[in-house]
Amino acid sequence: MIIVGAGVSGMAVGSYGQMSGLETRIFEKHVIAGGCCTGWGRDGWLFDYCIDWLNGTKPGNAANQVWRELGALDGKSVTRFEVFNKVVDTDGRSVSFPTDPDRLEAELLACSPADEKLIRGFCADLRRFTKLALHPFLTPPPLTPLREKLAMLATVLPAFRLFWRSGGTQMADFTARFSDPFLAKALRNMFFQDPENFALIPYHYTMAEAHNGNVGMPQGGSLGLAKSIEDRYTALGGRIDFRSRVARVLVEDGRAVGVELRGGERHYADHVVAACDALSTVSTLLGGSHSSPTLDTMLTEVMPAPGELYPALVSVFVGIRGDLPAEESHSTTYFLSDEDAARLPGSLQKSLVVHLRSRMIAGIAPPGHSLLMCNYFSDFDTWKDLRTGDRKAYRARKQEVAAFVLEYLERLHPGIGDRVEQVQVSTPATTERYTGNARGAILAWKSPRADDLIDRMIGKDRLSLPGLRGFHLAGHWVGGGSLIKAAASGRFAAQYLCRELGVPFRAVESTDTRPWGPERLGELPQLDRWTEQQVPSGEEARTSS
Structure with a gap:
């Protein structure tokens, strides 16, 4: 074969x-x-994508x-997390999304008491999902033995109304009923960014699996x-x-x-x-x-x-000396002002996600250092056309993205610019080039x-x-x-x-x-070392495509 x-x-x-x-x-x-x-x-860092x-x-x-x-x-x-994500608005208002249904309900109610009925209904269905065991990953339906089909029906049929309600309701339609516009938008970004046409069921299913300990970072x-x-x-x-x-x-x-x-x-x-x-x-x-x-x-x-394909990503990895405060969430979605969003080429949504990758994956940064991954959903053609038609402009645009991300991180954490040692930028054109995925769809x-x-x-x-x-x-x-x-x-x-x-x-x-050890990774691939130049923030940081 x-x-x-x-x-x-x-x-x-x-x-x-x-x-x-x-x-x-x-x-x-x-x-x-x-x-x-x-x-x-690159130089002792592992940029985990x-x-x-x-x-x-x-x-x-x-x-x-x-x-x-x-x-x-x-x-x-396996590293598991009790909070899936945190969302912060332009005015500093924030809400977190714990994986525990009771904690989640309390967090959402504190954010918007006026939306109590909707919040309690969402969390009640989440609790129901935590009691279901649905993992159809072993055998395709035509080859599934009758006894296994009957066992699946025994699980699904009693929860038919739950699946009908969760699978038949779009998250966008559900959140449109909220009186608090911030919470409505934050819910759609629970999984870092808004996929825009998801039903409620993937939110319920994934949060339930995380609560049950079946979701984590290996x-x-x-x-x-x-x-x-x-x-x-x-x-x-x-x-x-x-x-x-x-x-x-x-x-x-x-x-x-x-x-x-x-x-x-x-x-x-x-x-x-x-x-x-x-x-x-x-x-x-x-x-x-x-x-x-x-x-x-x-x-x-x-x-x-x-809107049918999953959007491509622009990812900016920032390696720093030291760490961020311990109370900082491992993942935060920051809503951006119109002015800030305009500085992110190809941006499809006015948001930037900051992951503390080294908190979740040990050993990807040198000792005494931390690695952040900042990304946003991006249009594909913006980057593909530039890389195909004007490579110099493409590289300059990547530098603009890096400069904005470093400036934004400096606003969030004053002084972080002086600690930056690595900056790596990956675009949708990078994804297509290295993986072959059509339009860089992740x-x-x-x-x-x-x-x-x-x-x-x-x-x-x-x-x-x-x-x-x-x-x-x-x-x-x-x-x-x-x-x-x-x-x-x-x-x-x-x-x-x-x-x-x-x-x-x-x-x-x-x-x-x-036992797993990083030495088993072997020789790591390198992106093109097309430039090493000053990034306009803090000390010299190396950048690549």
Whole structure:
């Protein structure tokens, strides 16, 4: 089996293939595994890009079982948080979002007593979600045994009204009923920024999982997670060829028979899995010759429509000497004035999120230092057009973003500018360049319509394309956003292809008990060292693209 892409889904397909007795090989265009679950290094710093929280960190559920099978959490501790996020308005007014329903209710009531009825209703439903165990990550619906379907129905049916209410109500519509405009806006930014078209159910589900201890930050962060899965895959006998860009999938008589790399080198296999960008798969790897009505709808109707893709990010990493005050939240969303927001190129929302990454991931900053990650949702074309048409202007614009972020942090924490030692800026064009994700979308879809199509891709189409045998898809474009869904899509694809090949599917947990250590990351990738120049705040800070 050949797999295109060594992201989490690709390595999951490979790992389950190896467990099931198949010989697998992954071709990856980058120098490291992980896809969007990534980071890079510079001078003793690790700029961890991906995980804000991971679902499945507590034993005893199917999400955690997937991670145990993939070795993702082997030997690692997990940092959990009692407060998910804090939101601060331009006038300094703030509200926090504890994961405990009782504390959350008290916090929200203190913020807006006039909205008591809505607040109590929201928190009552959150309490109901904490009592549910819903982790559909082990088996795709067509292959799920009847007894497991009945067990799921036994969980879902008694909570039908809860799911109907939470799944059928958009957060924007719910918050529009609040009398306090600040709290209404803050609720929409509970998960750092406002996705704009989410229903209540992902808020209830994620907060409930966090309260139950099943959401957290694994030791080693994003690169650590990817490296652990890579180690598991290679220990099972799998092989990854890095710096190997696949140019096309080879098709003979309606069957995928291998791949051709850029440069013309060909490799043949009994089965091919594309665990990479779906648009590139259809348009480039398959040359537009093979698709499906479901995938066509996703790529030609849903993708071009405004607001259907998860927004891209601009991320500014700031490394400082020392730390911020202990009472500072690990994550804070700051609403910005019109004037400040105008200084963030491509900004889609008037906000800036500040994560204290080194509080959540030990060892990513040198001893005695701290790392902040400041980001905002951004338009893709603003950055792509600049990088393509005027590289000098692109770099200057990145410097402008860095300068504003340092100035803003100085307002929040006077004197911090004198402690800055590193500044790294990543744009949507950076994300597209290193991961291949269409338009730099970090989690693929945020569309209810896309969710329905994903269900069809998994259930009816079985992650395959009509008229093309020996081929499957995996990844967040066809399996849904989030790392656990990416991993699950790999598990599903492996089950489907094993069925097609007549091979029994096997899944066994990793037995690696070695304690995790940063030395296991190996050599860290570096972004382009295109410049080292003065950032207009504090002492000299090194910047990169």
